[in-house]
Amino acid sequence: MSTAFSPIPRVHLRTSLSPPHPSPRHFPFARIRASLQESGPSIAVVGVTGAVGQEFLRVLSDRDFPYRSIKMLASKRSAGRSISFQDKDYLIEELTGDSFDGVDVALFSAGGSISKAFGPVAASKGVMVVDNSSAFRMDDGVPLVIPEVNPEALEGLKVGKGKGAIIANPNCSTIICLMAATPLHRHATVKRMVVSTYQAASGAGAAAMEELELQTREVLEGKPPTCNIFKEQYAFNLFSHNAPVLPNGYNEEEMKMVKETRKIWNDSNVKVTATCIRVPVMRAHAESVNLQFQNPLDEDKAKEILKNAPGVVVIDDRAANHFPTPLEVSNKDDVAVGRIRRDVSQDGNYGLDIFVCGDQIRKGAALNAVQIAEMLL
Ligand SMILES: NC(=O)c1ccc[n+]([C@@H]2O[C@H](COP(=O)([O-])OP(=O)(O)OC[C@H]3O[C@@H](n4cnc5c(N)ncnc54)[C@H](OP(=O)(O)O)[C@@H]3O)[C@@H](O)[C@H]2O)c1
Structure with missing residues (x-):
């Protein structure tokens, strides 16, 4: 995966939408x-x-x-x-x-x-x-x-x-989470999942991306930031997801993760809780996911499962302290998983922590x- 920063996609009408990964299939066929x-x-x-x-x-x-x-x-x-x-x-x-x-x-x-x-x-x-x-x-x-x-x-x-x-x-956060959690769920059955998200501006549309860029310039120039899309300063800040807060204290984004996971896994018993946060990242969401399993699953087996999972890449270099980042997955199809480690708060091999990044406009x-x-x- 390239670590080069991918330009912010803008709505340039009349510009050519050349693909980020030109397909060699175009010409011979x-x-x-x-x-x-x-x-x-x-x-x-x-x-x-x-x-x-x-x-x-x-x-x-x-x-x-x-x-x-x-x-x-x-x-x-x-x-x-x-x-x-x-x-x-x-x-x-x-x-x-x-x-x-x-x-x-x-x-x-x-x-x-x-x-x-x-x-x-x-x-x-x-x-x-x-x-x-x-x-x-x-x-x-x-x-x-x-x-x-x-x-x-x-x-x-x-x-x-x-x-x-x-x-x-x-929902984009659900897709990115389940791309990584499902292969592990199939092997060891997830009983409970605790998710914390770090969600990019792109998740709120083109205007939010433009506002983050504008605010960044304004703050660096010492001007008051323009807050049209979000009600508070976004540049150099983070805040609870802008989705409406429900009577149970969760916001709608969080409850989407809870309900959609149950529907997609066809499992009304799986316990899911989420905290969704907007971070001043232009594109691609990150998520910390804690999993509790019904059956044991150790780190090595989890890595092997994830390496073989379609649409997933493992970036998990402990020696170099290199793990998935939003920049690295921007404009990419695959969801990246790293920080794969046994949850020390749970006995035996019944818990794992993982960190997942995915381009939520794309996957x-x-x-x-x-x-x-x-x-x-
Ligand atoms: N951004 C994400 O990562 C993401 C991920 C998953 C799902 N979604 C969902 O996808 C949808 C669009 O999100 P977005 O981020 O692409 O938003 P966006 O950048 O704000 O784009 C909104 C689009 O909707 C069009 N639109 C608005 N009012 C319309 C109308 N009355 N008739 C026809 N078209 C109209 C706009 O056209 P004009 O330019 O003509 O106004 C524009 O093309 C939302 O439902 C969002 O929840 C977004």
């Missing part, structure tokens, strides 16, 4: 790709100007996702502007109920209220909706999917059967959704 595209689905990207929407385009391009047409949808504010994707210019269209006519797969990332208003409309028109918001995640009958964790939840769902559906992408949102879409083809 151009003709095969062209024919795959002709038979591919018609897709729509809802919220294409946002942090996740822009990442959708990069991921679709990186993975050579086949499509015969693509619609770029956003709000009225962006309608009529041009966006460049894979050497073609597209006009951004305003999202309306008619946007989904002739569409097979829609990737939604325009917020929960937009998903609630337009997701069912699209599904009723036979569209496979992969939704990044929390609008439908806990609904019965809506699969909540991490392809490496519970692909079986997508059984029977395929594009082209004339039937639409809504499939939910889990925590766009990549996971595109992987789901691939499984629907």
Whole structure:
């Protein structure tokens, strides 16, 4: 993994969205790709100007996702502007109920209220909706999917059967946590999980990233920081996650981790608690995860399991004190795990502490959704 800082992704309309990892498959197989595209689905990207929407385009391009047409949808504010994707210019269209006519797969990332208003409309028109918001995640009958964790939840769902559906992408912190915890859970059964998150600005969208950059400049210049997105100073500070606080004292982000883990693992008994914190990191979340197991699992076995887990890399160099960092995973597909150690507060090999980092715009949102879409083809 490269440690070079990846530039902050910005919403540059009319700029080329060249993938961070150009695929060598592009050129030798151009003709095969062209024919795959002709038979591919018609897709729509809802919220294409946002942090996740822009990442959708990069991921679709990186993975050579086949499509015969693509619609770029956003709000009225962006309608009529041009966006460049894979050497073609597209006009951004305003999202309306008619946007989904002739569409097979829609990737939604325009917020929960937009998903609630337009997701069912699209599904009723036979569209496979992969939704990044929390609008439908806990609904019965809506699969909540991490392809490496519970692909079986997508059984029977395929594009082209004339039937639409809504499939939910889990919360970004849940995805990053479960990418690492699930392989261990499969081996030793997690009884209890305690998570503390260190969440980046990117998780709150493009405007939050811009505000962190602006505030950093302002504070260094001795000016009062502009606080439009968050109500308090973010640069050179950290605070409890900005999600609303619930009557039980947890915030919504924390309770998403609790409830979504149970649904994804199909285990209503697993005990999960979380504390979610925003840190002034531009991109990629970090999480400290404490696991208590039903069956013994030692450090070495845990490392071996994680090294072989799909979508996971182990960065665990105790001698060099080198472990995962948000910078190292920014713009990367894999979730990195390190600090793998026996929890000394528990007897025997029934507890582990791990530290996980993942790019939540990528694996925590766009990549996971595109992987789901691939499984629907
Ligand atoms: N950021 C993450 O890491 C992350 C991770 C997982 C899930 N999510 C979820 O993904 C969604 C988007 O997040 P984001 O971070 O990409 O936010 P963002 O950067 O603020 O982008 C929001 C997008 O929604 C569009 N939009 C807003 N109002 C609209 C309307 N009335 N009609 C159509 N489009 C509209 C915006 O279009 P305009 O530019 O035209 O306003 C923009 O494209 C949210 O539900 C978020 O919870 C985000």
